[in-house]
Amino acid sequence: MNSYENYFKHEPDHNGNFGPYGGSYVSPELNKIMEEIRDAYETISKSQKFVSELRAIRKHFQGRPTPVYHAQRLSERLGNCQIYLKREDLNHTGAHKLNHCMGEALLAKYMGKKKIIAETGAGQHGVALATAAAYFNLECDIYMGEVDIEKQAPNVSRMKLLGARVVPVSAGLKTLKEAVDACFAAYLEDPVNQIYCIGSVVGPHPFPQMVRDFQHVIGVEAREQFFEMVGEDPDVVTACVGGGSNAIGIFSGFLDSCSELHGVEPLGRGEQIGDNAASLTYGSEGIMHGFNSIMLKDKDGGPAPVYSVASGLDYPSTGPEHAFLRDTGRAKYFTIDDEHALEAFYVLSRLEGIIPALESSHAVAHAMRLARENTGKRPLSILVNLSGRGDKDMDYIISHFGFGEKYLEKFNSLG
Numbered sequence: 001m002n003s004y005e006n007y008f009k010h011e012p013d014h015n016g017n018f019g020p021y022g023g024s025y026v027s028p029e030l031n032k033i034m035e036e037i038r039d040a041y042e043t044i045s046k047s048q049k050f051v052s053e054l055r056a057i058r059k060h061f062q063g064r065p066t067p068v069y070h071a072q073r074l075s076e077r078l079g080n081c082q083i084y085l086k087r088e089d090l091n092h093t094g095a096h097k098l099n100h101c102m103g104e105a106l107l108a109k110y111m112g113k114k115k116i117i118a119e120t121g122a123g124q125h126g127v128a129l130a131t132a133a134a135y136f137n138l139e140c141d142i143y144m145g146e147v148d149i150e151k152q153a154p155n156v157s158r159m160k161l162l163g164a165r166v167v168p169v170s171a172g173l174k175t176l177k178e179a180v181d182a183c184f185a186a187y188l189e190d191p192v193n194q195i196y197c198i199g200s201v202v203g204p205h206p207f208p209q210m211v212r213d214f215q216h217v218i219g220v221e222a223r224e225q226f227f228e229m230v231g232e233d234p235d236v237v238t239a240c241v242g243g244g245s246n247a248i249g250i251f252s253g254f255l256d257s258c259s260e261l262h263g264v265e266p267l268g269r270g271e272q273i274g275d276n277a278a279s280l281t282y283g284s285e286g287i288m289h290g291f292n293s294i295m296l297k298d299k300d301g302g303p304a305p306v307y308s309v310a311s312g313l314d315y316p317s318t319g320p321e322h323a324f325l326r327d328t329g330r331a332k333y334f335t336i337d338d339e340h341a342l343e344a345f346y347v348l349s350r351l352e353g354i355i356p357a358l359e360s361s362h363a364v365a366h367a368m369r370l371a372r373e374n375t376g377k378r379p380l381s382i383l384v385n386l387s388g389r390g391d392k393d394m395d396y397i398i399s400h401f402g403f404g405e406k407y408l409e410k411f412n413s414l415g
């Protein structure tokens, strides 16, 4: 355990490597721009002024600390467990993403940038970044595939209300990948006035480190809150893993504890390539979007098509630090399919009065499975990072799966 004392000093190293993973694999042109961000991050973000300004924003604008909640009814119904939820769904805008967007935008402000830009798929990152831009009075361009613009109309409206410009991308399949390409291209055109704000612990150095550091607040709060409530650390800390930012946020507060750390990847419809987005479970080492990690590949070695009912989780790779924590054995990774995520969605809504995001439902479902499988004498204590609220998913879920009677009946029959 003591080996984790200096963890944050050494991981990543100064080139952004977590063991063999991470780094920066970009063109010399882009690397020069990354250099600027690295330098700014190293100096500015460590200054007392930056730290206290971000702390005040977290408290007065975001509504932090978010509570830890004991899900007593759910725990009783499952038996032999005590489940707790870190309520990131109560963070302003309804998810953990604002934690790093406010940090990135504050850095942009200190660096004298006029505009923050990003891509978005389902629109969650776009909304969080547009919120940060409004707060700091920065311009904001969000690149989005035309197909996604059509599918995610409410989030497009939110971004526009917040003052962001939504830039339609019409190349290729007109979804996330093309939006990433368009955003990088726009960034290269004007790196002086703009800055790219990545949406998870992915991309070239320093983004995986920077986004982790901005999400670390989840783990720090949760460790203290849980200890205050229970008098010890949880047996298991669990979170869903798309790019991996909410998971690394909570894990990073417990690295030097005895708690097991469980990341949960989406199994979607099954194990076949194209039916899931469980990159750490089925992927192999490779470079994508400027960093080295474990990724799902198609037969030509490029990023594979991915699927999950939770669009925030369908990314064909995972942050390099997760690949590293998996190899070292400090964290373990599991999968949950669509059906079990949906069961958790309906059960948590009904039993606890909390409608979770479909992404977060994967972590809840894993906790439910651990509870059902716990044959030990002692109830298992599980802390779930509830990364976001489910309002965004309601229309889709109700039109496809109704009000969940099938899932609730199954849950009731299992006791």
Ligand SMILES: *Cc1c(COP(=O)(O)O)cnc(C)c1O
Pocket (backbone or CB within 6 Å): 095, 096, 097, 124, 199, 200, 201, 240, 241, 242, 243, 244, 245, 246, 247, 312, 313, 357, 359, 360, 387, 388, 389
């Ligand atoms: C975007 C999103 C995720 C996935 O992103 P990570 O970087 O893996 O945390 C998870 N939950 C919610 C609610 C999201 O919006």
